[in-house]
Amino acid sequence: MDSGGRKGLERRYNAVGLSSIAAFANVSGRVNGGCKDVYFIRACGVDSSYINDIEEMDRLLTKTEEAGHGVYARALSLPALSDIDEIARCSAFYERWLEGGRGSLETKAVLPHSDVSEPAGEALNETLEIYRKNNPNANPSMEKSFAVKLLYWLDAVGADFIDGWDIHRSMKCVFHNIQKEQEFYFCYMLTCLGIDVLLLQSRRDIDKKCAGLPCLGTIELGAFDDVNISGYDKNKYKGGQNTQASAATQGIMPNDVTPNQGGRGIVVDVTHPTRGKNVAAQNANPQNAGMRNTGTQNASTQNTSMQNSTVNNTGVQNNIQTQRSGTHNRELDFEELARLASSVVMIAVHDRNGNVAGTGSGIMIGQKGYILTNSHVAFSGLSYSVRIEDDDTVYKTDEIIKYNQLLDLAIIRIQRTLKPLTIYKGEKPLVRGQKVVAIGSPLGLFNSVSDGIIAGFRKIDDVDMIQFTAPISHGSSGGAVLNMFGEVIGISTAGFDDGQNINLAVGYEFINSFIRGFTT
Numbered sequence: 001m002d003s004g005g006r007k008g009l010e011r012r013y014n015a016v017g018l019s020s021i022a023a024f025a026n027v028s029g030r031v032n033g034g035c036k037d038v039y040f041i042r043a044c045g046v047d048s049s050y051i052n053d054i055e056e057m058d059r060l061l062t063k064t065e066e067a068g069h070g071v072y073a074r075a076l077s078l079p080a081l082s083d084i085d086e087i088a089r090c091s092a093f094y095e096r097w098l099e100g101g102r103g104s105l106e107t108k109a110v111l112p113h114s115d116v117s118e119p120a121g122e123a124l125n126e127t128l129e130i131y132r133k134n135n136p137n138a139n140p141s142m143e144k145s146f147a148v149k150l151l152y153w154l155d156a157v158g159a160d161f162i163d164g165w166d167i168h169r170s171m172k173c174v175f176h177n178i179q180k181e182q183e184f185y186f187c188y189m190l191t192c193l194g195i196d197v198l199l200l201q202s203r204r205d206i207d208k209k210c211a212g213l214p215c216l217g218t219i220e221l222g223a224f225d226d227v228n229i230s231g232y233d234k235n236k237y238k239g240g241q242n243t244q245a246s247a248a249t250q251g252i253m254p255n256d257v258t259p260n261q262g263g264r265g266i267v268v269d270v271t272h273p274t275r276g277k278n279v280a281a282q283n284a285n286p287q288n289a290g291m292r293n294t295g296t297q298n299a300s301t302q303n304t305s306m307q308n309s310t311v312n313n314t315g316v317q318n319n320i321q322t323q324r325s326g327t328h329n330r331e332l333d334f335e336e337l338a339r340l341a342s343s344v345v346m347i348a349v350h351d352r353n354g355n356v357a358g359t360g361s362g363i364m365i366g367q368k369g370y371i372l373t374n375s376h377v378a379f380s381g382l383s384y385s386v387r388i389e390d391d392d393t394v395y396k397t398d399e400i401i402k403y404n405q406l407l408d409l410a411i412i413r414i415q416r417t418l419k420p421l422t423i424y425k426g427e428k429p430l431v432r433g434q435k436v437v438a439i440g441s442p443l444g445l446f447n448s449v450s451d452g453i454i455a456g457f458r459k460i461d462d463v464d465m466i467q468f469t470a471p472i473s474h475g476s477s478g479g480a481v482l483n484m485f486g487e488v489i490g491i492s493t494a495g496f497d498d499g500q501n502i503n504l505a506v507g508y509e510f511i512n513s514f515i516r517g518f519t520t
Contacts, residue, residue, distance in 0.1 A: 009119055009167065009194055010035045013215040016401050020219065021050075023517040024198045025057040027402050028170055036167050040191045040215050042199040042206060045222040050202070054229065061172055062237035064406055070170030071161050074232035077176070078183050081152045090151040094144060097121060107151050109159040116165050116193075123192035124150060127185050134181075134209055146182055153186045161195055171195040176229060177203050184210040191215070202227045331484040337437045338449045342389045343421045344480050345371055346441040347412075349381035357381045361440035361479035363488060364418040366518045371412050372511065373478030374493055375403045378410035386414050389447055401518070408493060408506065409514045420519065421480060424487040424508040430466065432456055438470035438503075440479020440492055458504065466490045466505040481505045 015037045018024050029037040054074075061072035081087060093107050105121035124147065131146055132138060138146075154162075161171055171194060178184050178199050184206055187197045204224055205211060211218075343364040351357045360377035364370075371386065378384075383398040395414040403410035434454045442448055452470030459465070466489065468481060481490035490505030 009122070009192065011038045011191070011194070012036070013038055013040055013191070014217040017517075018217065018219060019517045021053040021057055021198070021200075021221075022513060024196070024219075025060050025172070026404055026514055026516075027196075028404060029194070029196060030400050030403075031168055032398075036194045038191050038194055039196040039198075039217070040188070041197070041217045041219055042201050042211070043219040043221050044201050044205055044224070045220065046202050046225045046227050047222040050221065050227060051229065054200070057174070058232055059237045061170075062234055064170055065234075067406060069406060070172065071164045072170075072172050073157065073160060074174040075157060075176070076229065076231050078153055078186065079156050081149055086152055087148060090148040090155075091144070093151050094147050097124065105151075107155050109155045109162045113162055113165065116162050119165075119193055120154070120162070123189050126192050127189040130188065130213070131185055146185075149182050150186050150189055154189070157186075158190060158193075158195075161190070161193070165193065167194040172198070174198045174200060174232075176200045178206055179204075181207060181210060188213065188215075200229075202229070332486050334437065334449075334451060337482060337484070337486055338439075340421060340480070340482065340486055341439050341447040341449060343419050344389075344439045344447055346387045346446045347371075347373060347377060347478065348385040348387070349377065350383045350385065352382050354383075356385075359441055360477045361492070362386070362412070363478065363480050363491065364420045365411070365423070365515050366420055366520060367418055368520070369413045369416055369418060370401065370420075370515075370518045371414065371418070372491065372515060373410055373412065374491065374506075375408050375410040377478050378403060378412060384412060386412075387446065388416075402514075404514060407510050407514060409491070409510065411515065411518060421482075422487045423511055423515070423519075424483060424489045425512070426508060430454055430457075430483075430489060430507075435484050436468050436470055436489065437482045437484075438468070438476070438479060438492060439482065440476035442471075442476045455502070464507060464509075465493075466507050468503055468505060470503070 012035055015030070016027060018027060018039065018041055021043060024039060024041055024043075027039060029039065031037070058072075058074065061070065064070040065072050081090075089108070093105070097103075097105050100121075102125050103121050104117040105124055106117060107120070110116050110120050127150065128143060128147060131143065135142075157173075161173070165171070173187075173190055173195055175183070175187060175197070178187060178201070184199075187199065190197050199206065202224065203226055210216075345362045345364065347360045347362050349357050349360060357380055360373055360380075362371040362373040362377075365372045378400055383396065386395040386397065388395070393416075395416055397412060397414050399413045401411045401413050432454055436452055436454055438450050438452070439447060450470040452468055454466060455469050456467040457464060458467050466481065468490070470481070476492045479492040480488050481492055483489050487508075488511065489508050491511060493504055493506050
């Protein structure tokens with residue numbers, strides 16, 4: 001549902017159907033032509049992984065915020081408004097807003113941020129319109145009392161979002177067991193500002209009148225239960241704490257890597273490139289010939305030297321696995337593995353004029369047209385042409401269904417039924433010396449196949465990466481790195497210009513977490 005012609009930020013609600021708490025944590029609202037994809041979801045009941053999923057969400061979104069790419073909050077309840085001075089202050093803000101023609105809004109939190117004043121005023125107006133529609137007998141005094149609570153909560157709960165407000169950033173707010181109508185409409189008001197909102201209704205559902213709002217999506221987790229959930233502690237996950245967390249929620253896969261002068265190894269610059277911006281000029285220095293992403297052939301490749309990489313020897317075994325249960329119960333030969341190229345695509349990325357800005361690769365992950373690639377591939381242009389082996393049709397799309405700028409992963413979609421590759425589930429740890437095959441389109445050479453081994457496991461600013469020797473080049477980004485059973489163990493992402501066949505892949509742990517909900 002979009003904003004239906006109402007004033008305010010143009011929005012498209014729940015562009016992607018979400019089926020889990022993890023999917024909400026990972027989905028990023030896209031801005032296209034001034035329209036913001038916003039997610040407003042209620043999750044009913046609990047399941048066996050409920051508490052763990054909330055902790056994983058806290059950890060991932062705290063790291064997103066810590067890296068400067070978003071704002072996150074989770075509240076067990078909304079504060080009560082009882083202080084007379086607070087009531088008087090919020091009442092004055094409301095009266096001033098009315099006198100100004102219901103336009104720009106000023107509150108304690110909004111005042112220092114003039115760019116938020118008009119969107120906040122429009123968000124309040126939209127919310128009150130729905131309140132009046134659902135409460136036709138409400139008089140001006142009742143409406144004022146309702147609005148004053150909204151403004152109080154906006155200052156008390158929404159201050160961090162206002163301070164970091166940017167419709168292009170990840171902004172997510174989670175509430176537990178919302179029951180009162182005023183509380184629900186405050187959550188709706190946040191979505192009017194482009195903030196994704198998840199209502200965790202573990203004990204009971206929201207009021208039927210609220211549940212009928214068309215822009216509200218639903219996730220059915222299980223039966224309702226009185227689950228004891230701890231409040232959100234941002235400091236618990238900041239500053240490198242919880243280093244034993246799963247890689248799927250810790251990971252940061254950047255485009256830029258710079259030497260750490262402090263001797264701690266590698267520092268990652270997680271600044272996300274502006275979509276369509278060509279920064280190839282930053283490669284002009286021939287001495288900057290270190291790590292490169294292997295993204296679109298002609299797109300940006302920002303290089304620096306790699307120093308002091310650390311080897312992760314955990315999980316090293318004496319013998320590489322030779323049997324497993326899954327898609328294949330035996331190792332495949334190279335000819336059989338090469339046939340899997342039919343599930344790896346080449347992506348031509350187009351600029352705003354329709355010209356090809358570069359090429360990359362992608363992996364089929366869902367039958368309904370879902371293709372996994374790197375976000376630095378997806379964001380090097382504005383639209384895509386997708387080629388598939390043994391298919392003469394070129395599939396054009398501009399749909400970025402989901403992306404995570406920290407993990408350097410993105411999902412695009414085409415209108416075609418696909419044959420997805422199997423993603424490795426981690427039954428046994430990967431080991432150095434293990435054979436791998438890479439499939440991608442280096443330098444635009446459609447679906448080239450190369451073989452090599454896992455050369456090591458590199459930790460880049462607390463991010464576990466797979467180092468492999470199968471040759472890749474620019475244009476390989478987003479391609480598949482397979483084990484000998486034909487399962488995807490990684491997605492080609494980066495390489496080093498100073499060395500031969502020193503390449504990196506985002507591992508299957510990241511991928512499995514990121515694509516959850518898109519593989520059917």
